[in-house]
Amino acid sequence: MIFVTVGNHFQGFERLLKKVDEIAPRIPHEIVVQKGYSKYVPQNTKYFDFVPASAAMEYIQKSDLVVSHAGMGTIILCKEYGTPILIFPRREKFREHFNDHQMEIAQVLEKRGDKNIYIAYEENQLEEKIREGVGKRGIAQVENRGRENLVRTIKEFIETFQG
Amino acid sequence: MIHRITAGRRVISKGEVRSVAMKKNQKIGLICSHGGHFMELLQVRDAFEGYPTFWLTYREVSTSNLKDTYYIANIGKSPVAFIFGLFKILFILLKERPTVLFSTGSEIAIPPFYFGKFLFGTKLIYLESCAQIFRPSMTGKWVYPITDLFLVQWEPLLRKYGPKAKYVGGLL
Numbered sequence: 254m255i256f257v258t259v260g261n262h263f264q265g266f267e268r269l270l271k272k273v274d275e276i277a278p279r280i281p282h283e284i285v286v287q288k289g290y291s292k293y294v295p296q297n298t299k300y301f302d303f304v305p306a307s308a309a310m311e312y313i314q315k316s317d318l319v320v321s322h323a324g325m326g327t328i329i330l331c332k333e334y335g336t337p338i339l340i341f342p343r344r345e346k347f348r349e350h351f352n353d354h355q356m357e358i359a360q361v362l363e364k365r366g367d368k369n370i371y372i373a374y375e376e377n378q379l380e381e382k383i384r385e386g387v388g389k390r391g392i393a394q395v396e397n398r399g400r401e402n403l404v405r406t407i408k409e410f411i412e413t414f415q416g
Numbered sequence: 417m418i419h420r421i422t423a424g425r426r427v428i429s430k431g432e433v434r435s436v437a438m439k440k441n442q443k444i445g446l447i448c449s450h451g452g453h454f455m456e457l458l459q460v461r462d463a464f465e466g467y468p469t470f471w472l473t474y475r476e477v478s479t480s481n482l483k484d485t486y487y488i489a490n491i492g493k494s495p496v497a498f499i500f501g502l503f504k505i506l507f508i509l510l511k512e513r514p515t516v517l518f519s520t521g522s523e524i525a526i527p528p529f530y531f532g533k534f535l536f537g538t539k540l541i542y543l544e545s546c547a548q549i550f551r552p553s554m555t556g557k558w559v560y561p562i563t564d565l566f567l568v569q570w571e572p573l574l575r576k577y578g579p580k581a582k583y584v585g586g587l588l
Contacts, residue, residue, distance in 0.1 A: 261451035261478055303477035306454060325547045326455030329587050357549050362588075399585030400459055403567060406584045407463035407541060410565045411442065411516055414539055 255280070255387060256316040257298075258287040258309070260324040265291035266349050269341050272376040273320065274298060279380070282317065282387060318387040320379070323355035328362075328370075335393040337369040337386045341379065444469045445514035445532075449490075449524045450476040456520040456545060459587050463518075470512055472505070474524060492523050502527050514538055521545050521555045533562045541565040544573065546587045552576045 257273050259266040270286065270293040277284050277297040286300040287309065294300070304312075313319055313327060314334045321327045323342040331338040342359040343349035356374075363372045369391040373382045444467050448457045454473060473479045475487035486508050491501035505527045517532045518541045519525035525542065532538030544556045546569045552560075560566055560577055568574060569586030 261476065305480050306450075306458075306478045309478065323547075324452050325545060325588070326452035329455060329459060329546065332588065352551075354547060354549070354551065358547060361549055397459075397587065399569070400587050402585035403543065403569075403587070404460050404463040406567065406582070407460060407518070407543075407565070410541060411444070411463070411467070411539075414564070 254312075254316050255282050255284045255318045255320060255383065256287070256312045257284060257320045258312075258324075258327055259289040259291060259322050260287075260327065261289060261303070262322070262324070262343070262350060263290055264343070264349055264351075265289070265293070266322055266343055267291055267293045268347060268349070268376055269320070269322065269379075270295060272379050276380045276383065280383060280387075285312065287312075317390070318383065320383060322349075323358040325358075328358075331369070332367070333394055333397070335369070335391040337371065337389040337391065339371040339373060339379070339382050339386050341373045341376075442467050442515045443512060444516045444518060445472060445509075445512060445528065445538075446470070447472045447517060447519040447525050447528055449522045450474045450479045452547065453520045453522055453545060454479060456543065456587060457518075460520075460543065470508075470514070472508060472524070472528065488524070491527070506531055509536060509538075516541065519543070519559075521553060523555050523558075525555055526558045529559045529562060539564050542567070544568045546570075548573060550576070 270288055270291050274295045274297050284298040286295050286298050288300050288302055310330060313330045313336055316336055319331050319336055319338045321338055321340055323340050340359050342355035345353045359372045362370050369389055371382045371386040373379050444464050446457055446469055448454050450473060471485040474490045488501045488504050489497040491498045509531055516539045517528055520543045529540050533540060540563045542559050542563045549570045550572050566581045568581050568583050571583050574581050574583050
């Protein structure tokens, strides 16, 4: 299954949904779309607006590929679960977000070259990248040094501060 | 130098005694909006193990049916929601009396942080979202001056805040 998600941002992400809908009949995988506040109604795939976070996590865990805006919740979970992710950043100029920080995230990740993270900047790259990434499951990342450092720092602060 | 070491020791030994006593008395409020901010808070929730906690988040489909959670309507969406939100947040703080507030953003953190700091003397911890690589968030800028522990997840962001900001790693 391919899970397409645009998160909880209040603006729609029509470019991604339209292109995925166009590609869907040519892709031999089931596609499920979380369309959020987007207006476009997919014709060729299953879709819903929102689900509880636990259900979204389950979709991300079970998918053969996640196609997503550059939302951190989804990217972090894909890394943790070892699910390949194709990131298509929301752009300010198309009124998909209020600035271009999603573009910065995509560029930084591309430069870093994380395994199982694919990036598309244009709609016409999506089909090729979906075909490239689907099923390329990585190893679930149980340990995350950044997370452990953050947890330890917060824990120590709570333990040691004097009121 | 000697003074510092002595002082340091005293604080540490006091801290050890106090931390045992305070662990029971501490209560931590976990504050985040829905979506990525919520996911990021889940990532670090191990830090609060052993402490009584409560959550404060927006009432949305993605946050439905969570345990020990207070819900408010999105305060960014309308002035009415904002005013109601302020009262509810105040009520929650009065009822729960947290000693520590922790947030991963976004703007939902601003009212409880200011109430906590100036009305209740609450300790404040803020973790800037992993989505902020080069630019501070609006919420980060608001809470930075009053936050006791301010963590960013990307090194370039340190320069955009002041000396209080800390970088020890990121979730991504």
